[in-house]
Amino acid sequence: MTRHLDVTPKPEAPAPKPLVAVDRAITELRRGAPVLVRSPVGRVLMLAAEAVGDETLARLKADAGSEPMLALTGRRAGVLGLTESETGVFRVAALDGFDTETIAFLVDPCAASLGSPDLNRLQVAAASGLEPACVALTKLARLLPAAVMAEATSHAPFDVVQVEADDITAYQVTAAQTLRQVSEARVPLENAENARIVAFRPSDGGIEHLAIIIGEPDPDQAILTRLHSECFTGDLLGSLRCDCGDQLRGAIAEIAQRGSGVLLYLAQEGRGIGLVNKLRAYQLQDEGFDTLDANLQLGFDDDERIYLPAAQMLRLLGIGRVRLLTNNPGKVESLARHGIEVAERVPHVFPSNDHNQGYLRTKATRGGHLF
Known part of the structure; x- marks a missing residue:
């Protein structure tokens, strides 16, 4: 059962x-x-x-x-x-x-x-x-x-x-540790009609993270899971500068096709620097900097995200083992460091376009992503 x-x-x-x-x-x-x-x-x-x-x-x-x-x-x-x-x-x-x-x-x-x-x-x-x-x-x-x-x-x-x-x-650690489930509702999605969204909020009332649960995942098994950092431009507007929209919709479709799983939608826009700073980074990219160097020009590390909130959300849902849908080995290492067993890394690759070829190449050659 x-x-x-x-x-x-x-x-x-x-x-x-x-x-x-x-x-x-x-x-x-x-x-x-x-x-x-x-x-x-x-x-x-x-x-x-x-x-x-x-x-x-x-x-x-x-x-x-x-x-x-x-x-x-x-x-x-x-x-x-x-x-x-x-x-x-x-x-x-x-x-x-x-x-x-x-x-x-x-x-x-x-x-x-x-x-x-x-x-x-x-x-x-x-x-x-x-x-x-x-x-x-x-x-x-x-x-x-x-x-x-x-x-x-x-x-x-x-x-x-x-x-x-x-x-x-x-x-950041304290906020992640105080995350609580605050609402849950059935939300049929394109390519995944049997879906629910669960909202998690830190106790100071900060920005919520979301879990999209597709099908009926069995927490006694390693659950197919995607960690997706929000991307206003890619997810909502269909920006061609990144592959985020493809990854989001593709992950939902793949999880539904495989029967069940979870997508965590994390409030970490722009690899953790926020939307306004991401737009600044885009301006610098137009001046010739790649996606990582643009962040460094602004004074940020190449990736400011943390994955303790994701691990805490999985624990609250009763999930301890996952099959992680990702090209980023850093996510595998981070979840493991925070106590979630990653039984398998499942590749998650989509075709490039004329606008994001350099972005994807930088993620592979300098960010360590596996394509």
Whole structure:
């Protein structure tokens, strides 16, 4: 007798306070407001670098009581020729103080209209404090990975959202661990009429991930499974720049044809950098960079995704073994690392077109994908 997956919505536990604090800080950064980041050894006022204007920069300096500095990823600092190492996070100071034009040039490779500042007036050093946490927070906010920060030397009780650096670092893991099933419904799909969608939400109310369950998978068997990161342009608009739409619809059809399985639709647009940054990467690709180098130009790693949410969703459904429909060995390794047994990798290949041949070639030659 086939045992059914557990799709029952579960009661949501109260969100841990650290999770809520990070979520509030993300919202503040996205609307251009400052956040106070703290640790046992210090505290800084910070702004997302891409949201800095003349007024907010001046206010940050006045409120903190110190000169603002810039926190950049090693990827971006290396692109600019400021460092030889492209790992970690770096602190950049300007001898005569920063202005918004210099900040924009340093953080945004798409700011082509800006003239190059004098880089000799910059002092660059490896991170020695809260820079990594500040940059991590901008990534969580799906903004460019750079922060303008000033040491909070003032003793005033800052009237801003405050967050601990350790909570920022732990956010993705904590959010994944608090995922709960919150709704479930039958949704007949083209090529898979016997389908249900289950929604999973972290306890801070963040963005939901979805599981598309096709047929009646038996959790006592290795279930055919696809991990699909959302792609607005490919999935919804049919963009020819990638193969995401083909992979999504092809996976649904193949799972249905084989009888049953699960597709996890993960809220990780643009390999984890967000839709706006993906569009920036597209602009850079039009200037000659491949898909990986475009991400590096922006200051991101070539892939910012994590797969703990996927593993947690599978566990909540009662799935411990999968046959993974993927060309990406990294997904196999990540699921195994998070406690899900991958019994088999099932290839998932579709024909290229004139617009995505270079993209697919880069994924194969530099991303390690198997085609």
